[in-house]
Amino acid sequence: MDISNYIYLSAILFTIGAIGVVVRRNAIVVFMCIELMLNAANLAFVTFSRIHGNLAGQVTSFFTMVVAACEVVVGLAIIVAIYRSRRSASVDDASLLKR
């Protein structure tokens, strides 16, 4: 199988994630889309690692996973906090910085 297909898959996943972030209002869904983008990047890293024949990409993907795990913790905490105070998980409702 052509190894470049992994890259195409990675690109498609990233695009789906990016579109999801832009078009969806629900914070949880936006959050999952971000996870999707991160994992698409991971997939690309691993693929490139394979292509180049060294482990740098795989190592980087571990780092990404760690960062993603942290981000999940903090992000979910924020979402829960916003939901508690505003009774809504819509990202459009959290637009107070404008003022």
Add this chain to the structure above:
Amino acid sequence: MTISTNLVYFIALPLFSSGLLLLLGRKADKWGHIFATLVSASVFIIGVIEFFAMQSREGEARAATQKLFEWISVGSFQVDAGLLLDQLSICFVLLISGVGTLIHIYSIAYMSHDRDRRRFFAYLNLFIAAMLLLVLGDSYLNLYVGWEGVGLASYLLIGFWNEKPAYAAAAKKAFVANRVGDVGLSLAIMIAFTQFGTVTFAGVKEGASGASAGALTAIGAMLLLAAAGKSAQFPLQSWLGDAMAGPTPVSALIHAATMVTAGVYLITRSNFIFDASPTAQLMVVIVGAITLLFGALIGTAKDDIKKALAASTMSQIGYMILATGLGPIGYAFAIMHLITHGFFKAGLFLGAGSVMHGMNDEVNMRRYGALRKVMPITAATFGLGYLAILGVPPFAGFYSKDKIIETAFDSGGIQGILLGIITLLGAGITAFYMTRVMVLTFTGTKRWDEKARPHESPFLMWAPMAALAVGSVASGFLLNSGSALVNWLQPVVNENQEYHSEHLLPPIVVSIMALTVVAIGVAIAVIKYRTVPVVAPENVLGITKAARKDLYQDSFNEAIFMRPGQKLTAGLVNTDYKVVDGLVRLVGWVVQISASNLRNIQNGYVRSYALIMVLGVIALIAAVWMVTL
């Protein structure tokens, strides 16, 4: 040249006193006037000592110099602050400090009711210091410092009663008119430096002999402009009449001993330039001749006693400037007239001040009359000054003015005859207006204000007047006996001894002609002013109306210089506001508008930020992709 160490005191003493009185403020109120007068007197005494010391030396050694310090040292531009006391300067030093001291004494009494008398004396001393620096500087640049100092001191003194807006405006007018002349002096200095590489009198003199005619004429013309500003000569004479706003002793000081004589000094000091440039000389003569008649005509119509005397000063300085334009012999006669004029004009002004003092500061001569009986001393001293300015023998003016008329006639050709006639005419008009002042003030009927209680002035006022009257009587004879002054000044102004002895008319004929003209002037005035209406008549000749308005000089200046100048500055301000400020405001406006539009991007919605980020990344990748392709 003799090296001296005393010259610095001439300037340092009055300058120190002036600074002291100004810094101490009201603490010095009690003794300030006495102190300033003593300082002025001591300067005069030093002057006398130096004068006798100078007489004991012979020839080249007579002139004394003192180097104070190295002032400017930039590349090839080397100027030392140095002083030069030669035969010409000493005349001025004695006149300035002598007459200045008398005016100080007079002012003690005249200003006794003024709460700012100390400040007045501080300014007087400043004036003396500046004027002495002007005549003692050994280079044009040093002279320039004194020149500006005189301008400053005159501004302060003319505007001494600056709580009255008109007086403050008069001070400003004098200052501005002087600035125009100052520009001339600075240009002359710059041209001299570019041409000769030095600005000392000695250096310029050396360079002048080999310089091009054009450069010399340019320097001469600029020096003449400077002289016209300081000496109130045409076309910069308009400030002089308004300068009467100052207290009367100031008028006496400005008009007799200092300030207006600076222009004559400048031209005389620069004799080597004018002698080498006939064009510049001709300009000097023309300016002198115009001013001579100009001032005399204005003098005939003024009802304000001080303004009549001011116009007379203008006219008399015109005589001096005319004489300086007549070549080597003229300088000496100009200085002689300057000294005699210093005595009689100071006497006349102090007399006018004395009259005003007794008449509640009334200046309108139509409200005077018959003051001879109540002010006998003033009338007598004023009368002696009057005879002197008329040129009646043996009073001072006779010797000096007749010499100028003679020299004018002798200057040769049509020019000589023309100048002779102008100077004669000036003498006649002088006789007319001075007789008018005399008749209106001291004789005739009483036309006083009901509240006026005229009285003779105190001793401190009439004593200086008497001293000046003695000078008005004797100075001409003394200076002229054995051509004393001419010989004295010869090393400075006439090194080559070019006296031409051919006379167009014998001196005695000139004297008789002058006296005849003077007699006619006096007779007309006496007949015309047998009765004097208190209100100036309106149905008068056009020339009188013009003379009352200073021959429209102010209107002319206003129409030609002031209004267009105002338009120009208004236009420039407008340009500045619209173009320069406009550009600045445009930049601000663009930033403001674009910022308020860009602000819309910051809408607070996370999703739109994300979209912009995505689009940005896509644009970035696209750009990189395009470049690498």
